[in-house]
Amino acid sequence: MIPRHQQLLFGILLLTSLLMGVTLWHLRERAHQRMIAGQDSAPTSAPEVAPAEEATLLVANDSDGSLLTQVRSLPLSADPGARARAVLGKLLDLYAAPNATHPVPGGGASVLQVFFLPAPEIGAAKPHASPSQEQQQTGPQLAVVNLTGSFAANHPSGIETETLTVLSICGTLHANLPRVTQVRFLVDGQPRATLAGHADLTRTYLAADAAPHP
Amino acid sequence: MRWSNWSLAILVAGGVAGQPALAQQAPPAPAAPPPRFVVVLDAAHGGNDTGGHLNDNQLEKTLTLAMSVRLRSLLAARGIQVVTTRESDVTLDPNKRAEIANRSEAQACISLHASEAGSGVHLYASSLTPAQPVRFAPWKTAQSAWVTRSLALEGVLNSALLQAGMSVTLGRTSLPSLDSMACPAVAVEIAPELGSDKKVATELDDPDYQARVASALVAALLEWRTDAGRAEGHQP
Numbered sequence: 001m002i003p004r005h006q007q008l009l010f011g012i013l014l015l016t017s018l019l020m021g022v023t024l025w026h027l028r029e030r031a032h033q034r035m036i037a038g039q040d041s042a043p044t045s046a047p048e049v050a051p052a053e054e055a056t057l058l059v060a061n062d063s064d065g066s067l068l069t070q071v072r073s074l075p076l077s078a079d080p081g082a083r084a085r086a087v088l089g090k091l092l093d094l095y096a097a098p099n100a101t102h103p104v105p106g107g108g109a110s111v112l113q114v115f116f117l118p119a120p121e122i123g124a125a126k127p128h129a130s131p132s133q134e135q136q137q138t139g140p141q142l143a144v145v146n147l148t149g150s151f152a153a154n155h156p157s158g159i160e161t162e163t164l165t166v167l168s169i170c171g172t173l174h175a176n177l178p179r180v181t182q183v184r185f186l187v188d189g190q191p192r193a194t195l196a197g198h199a200d201l202t203r204t205y206l207a208a209d210a211a212p213h214p
Numbered sequence: 215m216r217w218s219n220w221s222l223a224i225l226v227a228g229g230v231a232g233q234p235a236l237a238q239q240a241p242p243a244p245a246a247p248p249p250r251f252v253v254v255l256d257a258a259h260g261g262n263d264t265g266g267h268l269n270d271n272q273l274e275k276t277l278t279l280a281m282s283v284r285l286r287s288l289l290a291a292r293g294i295q296v297v298t299t300r301e302s303d304v305t306l307d308p309n310k311r312a313e314i315a316n317r318s319e320a321q322a323c324i325s326l327h328a329s330e331a332g333s334g335v336h337l338y339a340s341s342l343t344p345a346q347p348v349r350f351a352p353w354k355t356a357q358s359a360w361v362t363r364s365l366a367l368e369g370v371l372n373s374a375l376l377q378a379g380m381s382v383t384l385g386r387t388s389l390p391s392l393d394s395m396a397c398p399a400v401a402v403e404i405a406p407e408l409g410s411d412k413k414v415a416t417e418l419d420d421p422d423y424q425a426r427v428a429s430a431l432v433a434a435l436l437e438w439r440t441d442a443g444r445a446e447g448h449q450p
Contacts, residue, residue: 062331062332062333063332063333063408063412064333064383065332065336065383065384065385103331156266156329156330156331157265157266157267157274157329158266158327158328158329158330158331158332158403158405159327159329159336159338159387159389159401159403160329160331160332160336160338160383160385160403160405161329161331161332163338163385163387163388193390194390196266197259197263197265197266197274198327198387198389199387199388199389200388200389200390200393202390203354203388205388209341209386
């Protein structure tokens with residue numbers, strides 16, 4: 001025989017458990033509704049923060065191994081890093097599009113960062129002590145392009161395809177930021193031996209090597 | 215000193231017995247040895263490094279090894295000495311490949327690759343800036359003293375492949391093993407042949423296609439040997 005006070009206690013606990021369950025379910029529904037409402041209010045396209053300008057892209061073509069110049073209108077920021085990311089993003093978006101002349105998956109999100117350093121002299125035995133303020137503002141620059149690991153991992157393997165990707169990035173940077181004379185690459189912030197087994201990513205590339213075909 | 219005594223002895227003998235005796239006693243002058251002509255075949259990738267994934271799950275490392283074996287046989291049959299960087303599915307780092315090539319003092323180094331991207335045969339020489347040869351060259355840019363010769367070899371290969379009716383793409387690139395080779399070096403990348411509709415007309419694993427590429431490469435290397443003979447061996 002169960003004492004009456006224990007029956008009463010059991011009933012209260014059961015009722016409390018049911019109430020807590022209902023409350024939790026209700027809170028979860030409210031959170032879900034808030035999340036859906038937040039998604040609905042997100043912009044479907046990125047706001048244009050800068051006026052559209054003409055950007056020159058060096059677009060690779062696998063069928064004849066060429067780099068062809070294309071001029072596109074893009075919103076470009078005055079900040080060199082953001083400007084570089086925008087033009088490279090557009091270039092890689094073209095490569096990720098269906099029927100691309102140089103198919104490479106990944107798109108514009110594959111460029112994590114582009115930052116700039118004073119370009120060291122080619123063949124200099126040792127770097128200069130420190131470039132002057134004027135040199136830093138007007139002298140040639142070394143662009144460091146930081147790509148995502150997934151871009152490198154999914155890049156098609158081959159000498160031609162990898163070389164064209166590297167050269168088109170170098171040439172596009174130089175065409176839009178003429179002070180960029182040298183380019184180096186990082187993948188997820190780290191040096192990497194090759195892009196996808198062939199093109200050397202440990203060396204400094206000269207932008208002049210990426211001249212477009214006439 | 216020994217040479218002087220020997221010469222003196224011949225002269226003395228000649229002086230005693232006259233010119234005909236000298237002609238009979240002197241050893242026949244050895245014929246000039248034919249110039250040594252060595253070709254290095256570097257089958258790219260291997261072992262853990264599979265290279266690219268080609269159609270029908272074929273790996274780049276398998277196709278490059280097959281092409282290397284085929285070329286080695288064809289070249290050896292024509293009396294050309296061949297050094298290969300690998301004969302089986304083993305992992306080789308780029309430095310080891312360049313080391314094998316540099317030890318062989320070859321007149322031509324061919325790095326064999328394959329890719330699904332592009333069309334026909336792609337020929338690539340190093341993108342290093344040509345430089346004057348020096349006694350001790352930096353390892354990573356050893357090819358810079360040979361770039362001019364590598365571009366000449368690329369031209370000979372291009373002519374032979376075009377003559378065989380293949381589409382060829384020429385270019386310059388930066389490959390770690392190629393840049394460290396101290397010999398005329400060209401990377402040969404074989405891709406499927408595309409038709410006029412830009413669709414694949416001949417697959418990479420087509421034995422006839424591989425045979426045509428190999429024959430054209432052999433013809434080019436025979437031509438290069440003739441040129442090298444005229445130019446008196448290798449030089450940067």
